Amino acid sequence: MKALEVLQPGPLTTLQDGGRCGYRHWGLAQAGVMDRPAQFHANWLVGNAPDAPVLEVAQGLLSLRARQPVTVAVTGGHARIERNGDACWPGWAITLQGGDILKLKGLRTGLFATLAVAGGFLAEPVLGSVSTDLFAGLGGWQGRALQAGDVLTTGVCKGRVRDRGLRLPENDGRVRVLPGPARERLGQAAWDRLLGTSWQVGGGSGRMATLLHGDPLPVPEMHLPSRMVLPGTVQVPPSGLPMVLQVDAQTTGGYPELAVVLEWDLWKLAQARPGQRVWFEAVSSRQARALRDGWQHHWQRLFTEER
Numbered sequence: 454m455k456a457l458e459v460l461q462p463g464p465l466t467t468l469q470d471g472g473r474c475g476y477r478h479w480g481l482a483q484a485g486v487m488d489r490p491a492q493f494h495a496n497w498l499v500g501n502a503p504d505a506p507v508l509e510v511a512q513g514l515l516s517l518r519a520r521q522p523v524t525v526a527v528t529g530g531h532a533r534i535e536r537n538g539d540a541c542w543p544g545w546a547i548t549l550q551g552g553d554i555l556k557l558k559g560l561r562t563g564l565f566a567t568l569a570v571a572g573g574f575l576a577e578p579v580l581g582s583v584s585t586d587l588f589a590g591l592g593g594w595q596g597r598a599l600q601a602g603d604v605l606t607t608g609v610c611k612g613r614v615r616d617r618g619l620r621l622p623e624n625d626g627r628v629r630v631l632p633g634p635a636r637e638r639l640g641q642a643a644w645d646r647l648l649g650t651s652w653q654v655g656g657g658s659g660r661m662a663t664l665l666h667g668d669p670l671p672v673p674e675m676h677l678p679s680r681m682v683l684p685g686t687v688q689v690p691p692s693g694l695p696m697v698l699q700v701d702a703q704t705t706g707g708y709p710e711l712a713v714v715l716e717w718d719l720w721k722l723a724q725a726r727p728g729q730r731v732w733f734e735a736v737s738s739r740q741a742r743a744l745r746d747g748w749q750h751h752w753q754r755l756f757t758e759e760r
Contacts, residue, residue, distance in 0.1 A: 456523045457570065459603040460554070463514030468574055468593040468605075470506045473582040477704040483684055484584035484592065485700050487565050487660060487723035489716075491529035494619055495569035497755050498526035498546045500612025505573035506583045508599075513560035515568070519549035523607060524571040524614050528621055530563025530724060545618040546571075563624070563724040571610035587660075588701065626731040628697075628718045631741055633687060635677070635709035643670045647687070647695065647711055648733050656727040660701040663722040665731070669693025670711070679707040685719050687712040687733075697722050715741055717748045 459466075471492070472485025486492045486509055493503045508515070513532040527534055527543045534541040535556045541547050543566070549555060557566055576583040576593060585593025594603060636644060647670060655664035670693040682688070686698045688708040697714055698706075699722070712733065714722065725731055736744070 454521055454572070454607050454609075455604045456519065456521045456607040457605040458518045458520055459516075459599050459601055459605070460518055461514070461516035462599040462601060462603075463510060463512060463557070465511035466515050466599045467509050467585040467587070468506055468576055468599075469509045469584045470582055471504045472584050472700060473580055473586065473592065476580055477681065477683075480704055481580070481589060482586055482701050482704065484582070484586045486567065487700060488529045488567060488720040490622055490720055491565070491567035492569070493752055493755075494544070494621065495526045495528040495567045496573075498528070498544070498615050498619060499524050499569050499571040500610055500614050501569060501571065501573050502612075503752060503756055505569065506576060507574070508568040510557055510566040510568060511564065513557045513563075513566040515557040515566075517555045519551055519553045519555070520604070522548070522550050524548050524610070525555065525568055527557065527566055527568050528619070529565050529567040530560035531621065532560055532566040533558040542618065544621050546614050546616070564726060565724060570605075570607050571612075571614055572608035575606040575608050586701075624721050624724050626721065626725070626729065627734055628721055628731055629715045629734050629736045629741070629744070630687065630712040631715070631736065631738065633710035633712045635675075635689075636711060638675065639670070639672065639689065639709055639711050643672065643689065643711060646670050648735055651730050651732050652695070654722070654725040654727055654729045654731060658725075658727065660699055662699055662702060663697045663725065665695050665697070667694070670695065672709075675709055677707050677709060679705045682706040682710065683713075685714040685716060686710050687714065699723060715744060717744060
């Protein structure tokens with residue numbers, strides 16, 4: 454069903470799912486959503502499976518026209534939403550009739566809004582994912598960001614659209630980490646300063662990495678061969694200012710990896726605005742597994758409710 458026409462795409466709106474895994478040895482980035490909890494919450498509201506494709510809307514700026522009756526939900530950053538000029542709440546299912554215009558008019562918090570549609574967005578998978586890889590020009594909508602005039606196709610809703618809202622998670626700025634491969638080589642002083650510093654998010658942050666400013670880490674002169682890196686890796690360049698790799702990050706790198714952010718906290722950095730303060734908290738492997746199990750239980754409980 455050709456259900457939604459793009460009137461104004463905003464600075465960057467892309468079709469994303471959970472990402473393209475298993476192809477980093479080919480030089481392909483993971484891609485996918487920056488905010489996994491937002492994807493899951495939006496899909497839950499409209500009766501989709503957790504990993505159903507969604508629109509990721511940078512700065513929460515987007516205008517769509519419904520061509521058919523359709524239900525959508527917007528989560529992630531706290532968006533200002535209008536349906537035919539009337540305000541709507543994020544975190545609730547929104548029903549559109551044919552001809553209705555939905556506008557996302559910016560964000561009160563965060564950097565990205567996530568929009569799901571009942572039945573899910575349909576697109577041809579590439580290497581097992583419909584996520585848009587802007588650097589490789591594949592996946593999503595013709596391998597690119599959305600443009601005015603694009604008409605998005607949706608599937609048939611097989612789940613139950615929720616008739617209640619959802620409280621969106623607060624970004625408390627606390628980011629939990631495990632030691633990285635170069636933790637010992639960088640030394641205790643670098644580790645202590647990483648954990649003891651309140652870091653400020655830099656203006657050059659985006660889908661490739663979150664850049665941090667603060668008291669530089671003491672970095673010994675190191676010459677490391679380039680090796681595999683993953684989203685969540687905390688790299689330390691010669692400047693001593695750490696950067697945290699995000700979903701569009703390169704597949705290899707030569708900077709030492711001081712820490713690794715837990716997957717379920719990476720969204721906090723993705724949604725942190727320039728100037729916002731974040732801090733790192735070390736956890737043990739046992740604690741990390743317990744946190745993972747807690748998140749999995751939370752999602753399983755939500756999505757196994759009566760659909």
